[in-house]
Amino acid sequence: MTGPLRIGFIPLVDAAALIVAVDKGFTAVEGLEVELVREVSWSNVRDKLNIGLFDVAHLLAPVAIASSLGLGHVKVPIAAPFNLGINGNAITVSPALHAALMEEIDGDRFDPLATARALARVVAKRRKAGAEPLTFGMTFPFSTHNYQLRFWMAAAGVDPDEDVRLVVLPPPYMVDSLANGHVDAFCVGAPWNSVAVDLGIGHILHFVSDILVHAAEKVLAVRQTWAEKNSETVAALVRAAVKGAAFIEQPENRIEAARILARPERIDVDAEVVQRTLDGRLKISPDGAMRESGRYLLVGREGAGRPDPAQAAWLYAQMVRWGQTALSPEALVTAMGVFRPDLYDAAVGQSAGTADAPGGSFGAFAGPAFDPRDVAGYLASFDVARRAR
Template sequence: MADLERPKIKVGFIPIIDCAPIVLAEELGAYERQGLEVEIRREVSWANVRDKLALSKLDASHILAPLPLALTLGIDSVSVPVINAMTLQVNGNALTLSTSLWREMEEAAPELVKAGRPLDARAIAAVVARRAATGAKPLVLASVFPYSPQNYMTRLWLSSAGVDPDRDVRMAVVPPPHTVAYLSGGAIDGYCVGEPWNQQSEALGIGRIAITGPDIWRGMPEKVLGCTESWAANNPNTLRALIKALIEACLWLDEPANRPEAARILSSPRYLNTPAEIMARTLDLPGFHVFQRDAANFPWRSHADWFLAQMVRWKQAPADTDIKAVADRVYRTDIYRAAAREMGVDCPEADRLPPGGHGEPLPTAQQTSEASSFRRRV
């Protein structure tokens, strides 16, 4: 290693299933094989992760895929250039609604609720309209952070039925480990989060899964490996070794025979502190958690293009944002390729696919029209 003979680094994670590469790289000895001494640190919220990266309390972390873009743009409360060195997982999210909201939907739009999952967003639109007409309090739906796949997933689903997420409901932020408690206590009516917190609410009988991430976009990038631009520049060999260790863990995690052991390890109080059977229930869902196959680890710049377009669409970022320039700066395909090649792992030659090439949802004129019509009705 050129950076240090045996680098010691601090890597953060939030207790969600997609922290698995960070955890399993330690449990499998992958960090040690790459000559690294890694201290993994469990954090309580994405705001904590953001702040600790900015203050160099963490060297790298499991982080929401859009958040490095927001931090580099300077549109969050913290402004610091952060890169995405690799994607850690695609898929894995779901939107869970409280059982009381589910009953409201059954009363307001029984034919839509009975149609099964994925739930038609018009069912929740009917509740929103009924509450507005009677002067009842608006629905409160939570995501884990303003710059998150969960926030954009919820917004896309609501707007598909003409619900304006900035006007017709109240959007809240709740850290992933607290979502079940907030739903149980009635502080929110639903939440969008990574597993196992959706399965947990269903198991407790307090919530029902309405839609999953793949219902919106099969293959949506979820969490990535983030570090500040300056740390990456000052520690290129250490970062490359870290990526290689995580690739090894991702390869292991994608083997079906290893999923029961992954569930057992992740259920530990040190990590997710959740019953192993809940972990296994979600890890066993076919194609729901993808850690490495189909170029899942590659930091596609076209993914960044899509997230940045969402930031512009929802007025989080200026309309004149140079999407390509920001995506190229933050999603570092060059760093990932160098590490992957050393591991003998294939990765795409192109940095981007054309719009729609990942199967991602694209805005339509119909959605805009429906949203305007709904606002006139309520």
């Protein structure tokens, strides 16, 4: 191809491997000229990728699957040769909702089943009092944030379509929406949960790793037809992203990586907030309480960069569970085919079958173990669900 690669991204820390790959010159070493384009909403990123205004995108994993299936928009098959992040989201609640949940909780406040049951009691009290339903912000209908919120609530019998309101907000707008009282809580990626806590307007209730130990979050996405025509470029970009991830995962590089990501043209927040995210050490309450987790965001370690088709299958299963599509063996195959470990392996010189991949171990706090070979059986185990219309 000729000309610079145009790559769209949203200002989130899970774009780190991509941003560092460009700004540290790893893409240049691979012979690539790259223009990173900052966007606000996932619909903008998806649409510009689909019509060719972007060659590559930092994209929500479920959007890549939905695009390939033609759900919610035009059908454009997507290939994801690199996984930009495992985990990285959190659920943040307003001080008022946090107080209400803590008043109702019975058990460990970091146990998602205990908080979900507390939420169910809060919802019931509000209904009895004639109050408006609680409003939760999430980033997109086809998003991990949507599915993670639903998975958490539904484990305690809270129906996310009947008992609360779920609304779509671009990630950078979450904090203002909480401050203005437009939402009572939100699920979003870093750094926006930490920004809300630092402003004194939110409490981080859960890291997503409390809900799912290992959950694919964002992918490096390309149109399938473009990938076929530009295989060498795809391989070079994957290698650069692998180098970016490896740089970030070295503790001695965290300060520099945080400064790169914090720049105004990148994420545009304080570097210290970004570093907290990369270190997995976050302030969770305005009073300064801290919480550490080595699983908050995995950028490169534990094989995080290699796409795992079982993760795509789980995301497809959530689409079916919540009525966004009907279960189809053909669609499941298509969904799993979006995550391309073969392209990753070819780029890094790894033999198929030798990679250190999670193999679908999600570690969900509730429900049965997920088996992509029996999606129907998995879905049948849940009481709260929706049928596609």
